[in-house]
Structure formats: structure tokens, C-alpha cells
Amino acid sequence: MTAPTPPTPPFRDPHLPFAKRVDDLLSRLTLEERIGALHQFTPAVERLGIAAFRTGQEALHGVAWMGPATVFPQAVGLGATWNPELVRRVGEAVSRETRAMRARDERVGLNVWAPTVNLLRHPLWGRNEEGYSEDPRLTSAIATAYTRGLRGDHPVYWRTAPVLKHWLAHNNETARDTASSSVRPRVLHEYDLRAFRGAVEAGAVAGVMPAYNLVNGRPNHVSPYLREQLRTWTGEELLVCSDAGAPSNLVDSEHYFDTHEEAVAASLRAGVDSFTDHGTDSSVIVGRLREALRRGLLTEAEIDEAVRRQLSVRFRLGEFDPDTDPYGGGGNGGDPGVPRAEGGADEHAFDTPEHRALAQEAAEQAVVLLKNDGLLPLAPAHTRVAVVGLLADECKLDWYSGTLIHRSTPLEGLYERFGAERVEFTEGVDRVLVKTSAGTFLHVPPAPDAPGTARGAEGALDPALLAGRTDLAPLTAGPEGTELALVDWGGGVLTLRAPDGRYLSVAEDGYLRASADQPGGWVVQETFRLEPHGGGHLLRHLGTGLPVQVAADGVKVAPGDPPASEGAATGRDAVAGAGPEVFELIVTEHGEEAVARAAARADVVVVVAGNDPHINGRETEDRTTLRLPAQQELLLRAARAANPSTVLVLVSSYPYAVDPTDLPAVLWTAHGGQAAGTALARVLAGDVSPAGRLPQTWYAGDADLPGLLDYDVIGSRQTYLYFGGTPLFPFGHGLSYASFAYGELTARAGERGVRVSFTVTNTGAVAADEVVQLYTRAVDPSVPRPLRELAAHRRLTLAPGETADVAFELPLSVFAFWDVAVDRWRVEPGRYELLAGASSTDVRQRATVTLDGEPAVPRAVLEHGLDAARFDGQSGTEIVDRTRESGDAVTPVAGREGELVFRTCDFGSGAREVTVEVSGGGTVELSLDDGPVLAGLSPSSPTPGPYDYVTLGAPLVSPGDPAVVTGVHEVRLRLRGALRLARVGFSG
Structure with missing residues (x-):
């Protein structure tokens, strides 16, 4: 007799709602299995037939770190397109390739960690390439589009599950795991949170990743905003994945908790659901969680809540419905009425002609024409071009790129479009021989597979090279030297390259080899610095920090002191490796001279x-610095001196401060991926009219920049929103080969918002895109408001003479600001300007509307007191954590002196006493308006710790009325010492 078939468990039933299925599966997991699920690498549960799961697959502008993939422009380049629909298609292509690659390699994850929505507040941020814009609305629009593409269009199942990075207010690498971003409430709500909120509310986001830094003195991995903000924006379960190593940082570098058990428990309670720590070894985190549970720092219910969020994502990805998952090659999602999603896990949905064309389209749309005095476009049939510079024959990848399948450099693009016979190339680097103190020269042995040993097919980068190769012979010193290309990247950082294109690199064994296709890796092993010493130079390897030595078995890096005097390490001693070598550089060709010769022979x-x-x-x-590296400035000057018809093309991850005065044309593009060169050549030739727009302000010099760690965009007048100076190129700037006329703008205010309409006409001779930008401005605000603020934009394609009607419906929320007096959004009554044009400063049409809004109400300080962090103005203070779990306090910077200002404080029938809630030691002095100090309060002795608060009281002594303070006043609080102020209260 045949045994009966066991019933299908509810979690396997595709007809049940996901919530019930998650509950059922959760109930079947043991406590140990649930704890194990909290690490990035969740093990399989074989008894239930559940596979292992990994959170995290980098997919910022293509599938990264998993081998060959379509490489799209960097994120900042996608932001420069100002085209959400294009970016949505890019996200869709990336998610299709993710599914296709997973079908062949189970290491490829479907929980993708992308996009990065941190705002590009400061252009010196090392990760500028990863963000979309300095503007929160543009960032939100582009991020929402990309996540929609990553998610897919099926109403039930997701193609991939995107996680936004990095929550919150993260815009510095300097001390990135210990620095705290002081973010006042207005900046928090109007700026940083806004970038995340739009994509989450659009329903296309699976979760977020907290950042390494602290915000207001509290690490982001225990941020109360995860609960108080993020999880209130959507009814979906959101998965919060820690950044790599960040849970351990809470103890090891930040010293925020005494034990790792306290740290993981606090993170889990705050909302972290998946711990990315200790690589693939989950035992450390699992052990900490197990011990935290044993010690009562966690409850099983809190563990279940985190596991439930992870399971929710896995169900949405179709993992438990292989027969009905539309993206896994299955059916229609289990519902006959639901159409099957396009683009299942077809292994051929990878490096398709469509994806190649999309990569080129994105690269073309990302090109920004910054200046053009009529030199562009060029005529390919009649122009001899000299293409010069360090990036002229490069297609650079970044840390989050996939491996190139196809490769197009500017030189290759110009060869293709203009013809090789009309294009001359000079890199412009110095060629040098490196001479030892013994009179020998550094020699690069030929590689067995040279030339091009470091490249794979189609210029692909071999991932193994990121760790350094040891299978090649190291450099030696001998009578025959190898001429090396010395590339100066600025700040004294150099790379050295062999004639066949291989970069000198240092592997784990410490020997120098010509083994790398490009500089790369988590720790770059291809960079060096020349340090003057003893009439020559030491050559210091930056990856290890060690000087280069010449030993009998080859050239290597090793610890050692520099020679005491010139000639102290020469001859036999040097060969024996007695100490660092003192080298002499013999320049065989100066790069600027080669550039000048090529420039003189060309038309352009x-x-x-x-x-x-x-x-x-x-x-x-x-x-x-914003400055272009000195060697590149030298090449630019040499080219311009030899030929006035010089075009500067900046290919970079961030803005530069360059002087365009005597240059007839300047363009910028981010590193544009696999089709960068083709795209650039087509723009130069006029096949495509450029229409990229700057997604961030380009400042004229370093003096215009705020402090890197100053996050108060309002108080220190940062970004185009508040910057009052003259930028080099403004936010939204970008020129065209066509011209556009804007018709009269009409604006009509209604109960729900404002309707804005106007026309745009292509008055030029070529078809082109125009990026229409609409800004708002409060005419007479009661608090500092943006000089102009992007409200909407649209990228239009218009034929010559074509007119388009443009209309925007702006909800009233567009005109709101975060009112700290009432701790919520408020639309202020009054007049608002609507500004339409081609950039934030190129305004073509404007109109004014009057909104009724909501009148301001003075702070009722007798009833509600004052939260210290809800100030209107400040100087010399920073916001810190009130407790480890929640709340804010204010302290003077470095324990010195600071001031807080609270405007329109209503004392009603009268106040006789003030109280302050403080910790630490120091003094709080209170005055009204510009008057004298009315009260001074100090703890008799410092409190035991920063979270041990005491309440102090004192009478208000007013010269006019010593008994009572009435009416509406401005309250000023002066803080001195190592003191934290949480609240101020008043009583009658």
C-alpha cells in the first residue's frame, strides 16, 4: 500500500498571503535556526528543504564583483542624465543580468545593495561617484526609477530586492566609522531623509543599509530613525542590512558599547535584521546573539521580528514558489489573472544587444557640455584631432563595477568615428629610467604572455589581479633598464607602468612585479610616492607604507631605515638589501613636450x-582639493599654448575647479562604463546633441567649500540651495548644440497645490534634448529658506522648430518647510516664485503665486518648554545623543562655548523660574532678546556619565520685573564646558 503524500505545509502554498506563509515558516524554525538567519550568510535548513541565503549583491551601475557584466555609467553619471525613465531601464537591465547570472552561479545574490542615495553635499567626498545628486528631490527621483527597474513590474514577485545605502547623513570617508554628523531637525527632514523617503514610499525598496558614521552622536546602526521614520513610510516589511563590519565597530572603534553582546542586541532592537560581519563566518555573530539572548538583552520576539523581515524579502523574490515565480522561469505568479512578467531568468538576458545599446544611450545622455564658444561640434571629415591626456586611452572601472565585456576609450571612439588616419594620440606621461645608487637600472622581465598579460578577452580585468600576482618574475636591477611611464595622479601619488601596459604592483610576498592591468583592489597595490633623500629619492609603496629595496633575488618592499647619508647604501650592500634604495630618475621624455608636438600638428x-x-x-x-592634478594642468596648458582650438574633456567621478577662461570648449562626463568612448566621440562629432546636466554645484575653488564634517547645509550655506557665492558652473547647468525658447509661464494655486504650465520650443537647427527645470522660492520667508529649490524637471526630445507643452502639478508639500517650533511640516502663508529654465541660475520664465498656508504660532514655552536640539540658530555647538537609545541633546564643540537661539517664545501669563536638564559639567546662561543674563545654572559637580542627567532650577531675574517674564521673546542660551543640554523648562 502506497504511503499517503504528506500535506503541503502552508509556507509552500502560493495561494496564501505572504504574511501567513512567513508566520508558518517562522513557527517551524528552531530558535537556533532563527538566530542563524540573522547573519549575512544564512545557512540552509535541510529538514525543511530551505536553501542557504545571502544578503548583499553589489549592483550600483551593473552587477559588480561577479565577473563579466554590462557596465553602465557611474551613478553620478546616471544622475547627470536627469532622466528617470532611462535610469529605470538601466535598473531593469541590471536586474535581468542579476537573474541571468544567478542561473549560472548561485553566489550571485538577489538582494541587491543599490542604489546609494547619500546626497552629494560635499564634492570632496571620496565616494562622490556613488551618489546621484546634491539635491534630495533629484536624488529621490533617480533612485526611485532605478529601484523600480531593479524590482520589476510584477505586482507580487520581485526580480531583485534593492536596499538603499547608506542610512543616514553619510558624506565623508575621513574617520567614517567614528565621526558624527551633527544634523539639526530641519536638515534631517528637508534634506537627508527626503532622499530616502520617495523611493521607500514608491514601494520599490526592500530595505536600507545603515552607514558607518554616527548621526548626532549615535551610530547609525542603532538609529532610532529606523523605527521613528523609515518604518512609518510603508506598510511593507523592510529589511535592514548592516554595513560590513559595522556591528563590531560599535565596540571596537566607536566604543559606544562595552560588549559585543550589548551592541548586537541594541542593533537588533533598533531595527537591524541582518548582520554583515566577519565575512562568511557566521559563528561570531551567532555566538554574540545567543549570549545576548541568554543574558536577557534580547527576547525571542525581537529575534522573530528580524527573521520575519528577512523571510518576507525571500518570499517576494519567489524563492519558495519555483513553479510560479515569473522571474525564475516559472509561470504567472500563481494567479491566472496576473500577467506573466517579462524577462524571467533567461540565461540569454545577459550582454544582449539591447543592453549594449542601453549602455551607450546612458553614456551619451550623461555627457555635460559645460562651455562651448562655437568650436563644437567637430566635422569628422575635415578635422585632424590630437587626443591627449592620461585618460585618453582608458576605460576606467571603479570599486563597484563589473568586469568589462566590451571596452571603449575616448581614443577608440574617435578612431571609430573620425578615422584612425585623422586622429593622433599622445598620453602625455613622463617616460623615465629608474637608476639605483649602484649605477644599475630597474628592469622589467618580459611576461610569458606579454604583451597585455593582465587583460582578458575584450579588455576584461582579471579579478585575480586585485590581490596581486606572484606567478611573474619580479623586477630586477641591471645594466639594461626598462623605460617606465610615470603617471602623476596628484598629491605626490604615482603609478609606474611597463611599456606593454602592465602596472608595477606589489603582491603579498612583497616583490615588485609588472602584473596589474589597472590600479585597483580594496588596498591599492599600484601606487607609490617619491620622497627626496640623499641627493635622490626613496620610492615608497603606498599600499604597504614600505620603501622599495633592491635585493639579490629581486626588487621588493621591506621594512628598514633610510640610509644615513648619501652613498651609505651603494654597491654590494644595496644589492644585498641592506636598506631602502636611493633612486635617481632619468627622464627620457617629458609628457608636456610630447603633447605640445601633437597639438601643433592638429586642427583640434x-x-x-x-x-x-x-x-x-x-x-x-x-x-x-578640487584642483586638477598639477601634471594634468601642465598638459592642458601645453596643449592650449600649442593650439588655441583645445577641448577639455573631464572624465571624473567628481567636480574639479578648472579655469575655463581661455578654453573654447569644456565637457564633463563621469566614467561612462563600457560605451564611454563611443558616446563621447558621437557627442564631439555632433551625432548627439549633449543634454546632460550637472547634478551638483561645481565650485570655483576650495575656499568656497564648507568643512567636510559640517553637515548643516542651512547654517553654513551649502549646495545650490543656500550657497550665495558664484559657482564655477551651477547646479543643473549644461549646454546644447540647439537653442530653446520658453513660453510664458502660468501658475494657478488651488486647494491641493499649484499647476504650472509653459511651452518649450527648439529654435535650433538640430534635434536635441532639453532638460526643463522648475524651481520654487519663498519670497519673504520668516526663516532661512533655499535661494531656489528644485520642484520638478523633465527631459524632452524636440526636433527643430518643435514645441512641447509642459505642465507640472505641484502638491502643497513642495512649498513646506520643517517648522522646529511645532516639530512638523508647515506651509508658510505668503508669496512664492516659480522659476522655469535651463539650470538653477538660467531662469527663462517666472511667475508668483500667493498661498494661504498656515500662520506661525509662537512657542508656548510654559506648556511645552524647549527641546535643546530644536533651535532656530546656533553657533559653536553640535547635536549629540541624549541617551544611547533615542533623543538629542546639544553640547559646545570640543567642550568650549556655544550658543542656541530660539525665536518667538511665548511666556504667556508669565514665567518666574527656568529649569534645565543637563549632564556633564559646565554652565547654561539664559538671556532674552539682546538683554543681560537672567539666569545661570551649573551642576555642583559633573554628573557620573554623559547620560546621567540632572534637573537644575533658578529664578529668572529681570531688571524690568524681577518677579516674572511675560510676552514673546527670543531666548538665547549660552553653553560652556563639557555639558549636554537636553531640555529647558519654564514655570510661573
Whole structure:
């Protein structure tokens, strides 16, 4: 007799709602299995037939770290397109390739960690390439589009599950795991939270990743905003994945908790659901969670809540419905009425002609024409072009790129479009021989597979090279030297390259080899610095920090002191490796001279300058200046002196401060992925009219920049929203080969918002895109408001003479600001300007509307007191954590002196006494308006710790009326010492 078939467990039933299925599966997991699920690498549960699961697959502008994939422009380049629909298609292509790659390699994850929505507040941020814009609305629009593409269009199942990075107010690599961003409430709500909120509310986001930094003195991995803000924006279960190593940082570098058990428990309670720590070894985190539970720091219910969120994502990805998952090659999602989603896990949905064309389209749309005095476009049939510069024949990848399948450099694009016979190339680097103190020269042995040993097919980067190769012979010193290309990336950082294109690199064994295709890796092993010493130079390897030595078995890096004097390490001693070598550089060709010769022979010179995404500005390293590296400035001047018809093309991850005065044309593009060169050549030739727009302000110099760690965009007048100076190029700037006329703007205010309409006409001779930008401005605000603020935008394609009607419906929330007096959004009554044009400063049409709004109400300080962090103005203070779990307090910077200002405080029938809630030690002095000090309060002795608060009281002594303070006043609080102020109260 055949045994009966066991019933299908409810969690396997595709007809049940996900919530019931999650509950059923959760009830079947043992406590140990549930705890195990909280690490990034969740083990399989074989008894239930459940596979292992991994959170995290990098997919910022293509599938990263998993081998060959379509590489799209960097995120900042996608932001420069100002085209959400294009970015949605890019996200869709990336998610299709993710599914296709997973079908062949189970290591490829479907929980993708992308996009990065941190705002590009400061252009020296090393990870500038990862964000979309300095503007929260543009960032939100682009991020929402990308996540929609990643998610897919099926109403039930998701193609991939995107996680937004990095929550919250993260815009510095300097001390990134210990620095605290002081973010006042207005900046928090109007700026930083806004970038995340739109994508979450659109329903296309599976979760977020907290950032390494602290906000208001509290690490983001225990941020109360996860609960108080993020989880209130949607009814979906959101998965919060920690950043790599961040749970351990809570104890090891931040010293925020005494034990790791306290740290993981606090993180879980705050909302972290998946711990990315200790790589694939889950035992450490699991052990900490197990012990935290044993000690009563956690409850099983809190563990279940986190596991439920992770399971919710896995169900949405179709993991438990292989027969009905539309993206896994299955059916229609289990519902005959639901159409089957396009683009299941077809292994051929990878490197398709459509994806190649999309990569080129995105690269073309990302090109920004910054200046053009009529030199562009060029005529390919009649122009001899000299293309010069360090990036002229490069297609650079960044840390979050996939491996190139196809490769197009500016030189290759110009060869293709203009013809090789009309294009001359000069890189413009110095060629040098490196001479030892013994009179020998550094020699690069030929590689067995040279030339091009480091490249795979189609220029693909071999991932193994990121760790350094040891299978090649190391450099030696001998009578025959190898001429090396010395590339100066600025700040004294150099790379050295062999004639066949291989970069000198240092592997784990410490030997120098010409083994790398490009600089790269988490720790770059291809960068060096020359340090003057003893009439020559030491050559210091930056990856290890060690000097280069010449030993009998080859050239290597090793610890050692520099020679005491010139000639102290020469001859036999040097060969034996007695100490660091003192080298002499013999320049065989100066790069600027080669550039000048090529420029003089050409009709037009294209200077391609910019950065290598792994050097002088990247994850873990902020830039130190906006200036173009000195060697590249030298090449630019040499080209311009030899040929006035010089085009500067900046290919970079971030803005530069360059002087465009004597340059007839300047363009910028982010590193544009696999089709970058083709796209650039087509723009230069006029096949495509450029229509990229700057997604962030380009400042004229370092003096215009705020402090890197100053996050108060309002108080220190940051970004185009508040910057009152003259930028080099403004936010939203970008020129075209066509011209556009804007018709009269009409604005009509209604109960729900404002309708704005106008026309745009292509008055030029070529078809082109125009990026229409609409800004708002409060005419007479009662508090500092943006000088102009992006409200809406649209990218239009218009034929010559074509007119488009443009209309925007702006909800009243567009005009609101966060009113700290009432701790919520408020639309202020009054007049507002609507500004339409081609950039934040190129306004073509304007109109004014009057909104009724909501009148301001003075702070009722007798009833509600004052929260210290809800100030109207401040100087010399920073916001810190009131407790480890929640709340804010204010302290003077570095324990010195600061001031808080609270405007329109209504004392009603009268106040006789003031109380302050403080910790630490110091003094709080209170005055009204510009009057004298009315009260001073100090703890008799410092409190035991920063979270041990005491309440102090004192009478208000007023010269006019010593008994009572009445009416509406401005309250000023002066803080001195190592003191934290949480609240101020008043009583009659």
C-alpha cells in the first residue's frame, strides 16, 4: 500500500498571503535556526528543504564583483542624465543580468545593495561617484526609477530586492566609522531623509543599509530613525542590512558599547535584521546573539521580528514558489489573472544587444557640455584631432563595477568615428629610467604572455589581479633598464607602468612585479610616492607604507631605515638589501613636450583629463582639493599654448575647479562604463546633441567649500540651495548644440497645490534634448529658506522648430518647510516664485503665486518648554545623543562655548523660574532678546556619565520685573564646558 503524500505545509502554498506563509515558516524554525538567519550568510535548513541565503549583491551601475557584466555609467553619471525613465531601464537591465547570472552561479545574490542615495553635499567626498545628486528631490527621483527597474513590474514577485545605502547623513570617508554628523531637525527632514523617503514610499525598496558614521552622536546602526521614520513610510516589511563590519565597530572603534553582546542586541532592537560581519563566518555573530539572548538583552520576539523581515524579502523574490515565480522561469505568479512578467531568468538576458545599446544611450545622455564658444561640434571629415591626456586611452572601472565585456576609450571612439588616419594620440606621461645608487637600472622581465598579460578577452580585468600576482618574475636591477611611464595622479601619488601596459604592483610576498592591468583592489597595490633623500629619492609603496629595496633575488618592499647619508647604501650592500634604495630618475621624455608636438600638428586638440577611481578619492579616502592634478594642468596648458582650438574633456567621478577662461570648449562626463568612448566621440562629432546636466554645484575653488564634517547645509550655506557665492558652473547647468525658447509661464494655486504650465520650443537647427527645470522660492520667508529649490524637471526630445507643452502639478508639500517650533511640516502663508529654465541660475520664465498656508504660532514655552536640539540658530555647538537609545541633546564643540537661539517664545501669563536638564559639567546662561543674563545654572559637580542627567532650577531675574517674564521673546542660551543640554523648562 502506497504511503499517503504528506500535506503541503502552508509556507509552500502560493495561494496564501505572504504574511501567513512567513508566520508558518517562522513557527517551524528552531530558535537556533532563527538566530542563524540573522547573519549575512544564512545557512540552509535541510529538514525543511530551505536553501542557504545571502544578503548583499553589489549592483550600483551593473552587477559588480561577479565577473563579466554590462557596465553602465557611474551613478553620478546616471544622475547627470536627469532622466528617470532611462535610469529605470538601466535598473531593469541590471536586474535581468542579476537573474541571468544567478542561473549560472548561485553566489550571485538577489538582494541587491543599490542604489546609494547619500546626497552629494560635499564634492570632496571620496565616494562622490556613488551618489546621484546634491539635491534630495533629484536624488529621490533617480533612485526611485532605478529601484523600480531593479524590482520589476510584477505586482507580487520581485526580480531583485534593492536596499538603499547608506542610512543616514553619510558624506565623508575621513574617520567614517567614528565621526558624527551633527544634523539639526530641519536638515534631517528637508534634506537627508527626503532622499530616502520617495523611493521607500514608491514601494520599490526592500530595505536600507545603515552607514558607518554616527548621526548626532549615535551610530547609525542603532538609529532610532529606523523605527521613528523609515518604518512609518510603508506598510511593507523592510529589511535592514548592516554595513560590513559595522556591528563590531560599535565596540571596537566607536566604543559606544562595552560588549559585543550589548551592541548586537541594541542593533537588533533598533531595527537591524541582518548582520554583515566577519565575512562568511557566521559563528561570531551567532555566538554574540545567543549570549545576548541568554543574558536577557534580547527576547525571542525581537529575534522573530528580524527573521520575519528577512523571510518576507525571500518570499517576494519567489524563492519558495519555483513553479510560479515569473522571474525564475516559472509561470504567472500563481494567479491566472496576473500577467506573466517579462524577462524571467533567461540565461540569454545577459550582454544582449539591447543592453549594449542601453549602455551607450546612458553614456551619451550623461555627457555635460559645460562651455562651448562655437568650436563644437567637430566635422569628422575635415578635422585632424590630437587626443591627449592620461585618460585618453582608458576605460576606467571603479570599486563597484563589473568586469568589462566590451571596452571603449575616448581614443577608440574617435578612431571609430573620425578615422584612425585623422586622429593622433599622445598620453602625455613622463617616460623615465629608474637608476639605483649602484649605477644599475630597474628592469622589467618580459611576461610569458606579454604583451597585455593582465587583460582578458575584450579588455576584461582579471579579478585575480586585485590581490596581486606572484606567478611573474619580479623586477630586477641591471645594466639594461626598462623605460617606465610615470603617471602623476596628484598629491605626490604615482603609478609606474611597463611599456606593454602592465602596472608595477606589489603582491603579498612583497616583490615588485609588472602584473596589474589597472590600479585597483580594496588596498591599492599600484601606487607609490617619491620622497627626496640623499641627493635622490626613496620610492615608497603606498599600499604597504614600505620603501622599495633592491635585493639579490629581486626588487621588493621591506621594512628598514633610510640610509644615513648619501652613498651609505651603494654597491654590494644595496644589492644585498641592506636598506631602502636611493633612486635617481632619468627622464627620457617629458609628457608636456610630447603633447605640445601633437597639438601643433592638429586642427583640434582633445585633452582628456580626470581621475582614476581607485586613487586620490574613493571609498575610505576623501579628496583634499578640487584642483586638477598639477601634471594634468601642465598638459592642458601645453596643449592650449600649442593650439588655441583645445577641448577639455573631464572624465571624473567628481567636480574639479578648472579655469575655463581661455578654453573654447569644456565637457564633463563621469566614467561612462563600457560605451564611454563611443558616446563621447558621437557627442564631439555632433551625432548627439549633449543634454546632460550637472547634478551638483561645481565650485570655483576650495575656499568656497564648507568643512567636510559640517553637515548643516542651512547654517553654513551649502549646495545650490543656500550657497550665495558664484559657482564655477551651477547646479543643473549644461549646454546644447540647439537653442530653446520658453513660453510664458502660468501658475494657478488651488486647494491641493499649484499647476504650472509653459511651452518649450527648439529654435535650433538640430534635434536635441532639453532638460526643463522648475524651481520654487519663498519670497519673504520668516526663516532661512533655499535661494531656489528644485520642484520638478523633465527631459524632452524636440526636433527643430518643435514645441512641447509642459505642465507640472505641484502638491502643497513642495512649498513646506520643517517648522522646529511645532516639530512638523508647515506651509508658510505668503508669496512664492516659480522659476522655469535651463539650470538653477538660467531662469527663462517666472511667475508668483500667493498661498494661504498656515500662520506661525509662537512657542508656548510654559506648556511645552524647549527641546535643546530644536533651535532656530546656533553657533559653536553640535547635536549629540541624549541617551544611547533615542533623543538629542546639544553640547559646545570640543567642550568650549556655544550658543542656541530660539525665536518667538511665548511666556504667556508669565514665567518666574527656568529649569534645565543637563549632564556633564559646565554652565547654561539664559538671556532674552539682546538683554543681560537672567539666569545661570551649573551642576555642583559633573554628573557620573554623559547620560546621567540632572534637573537644575533658578529664578529668572529681570531688571524690568524681577518677579516674572511675560510676552514673546527670543531666548538665547549660552553653553560652556563639557555639558549636554537636553531640555529647558519654564514655570510661573
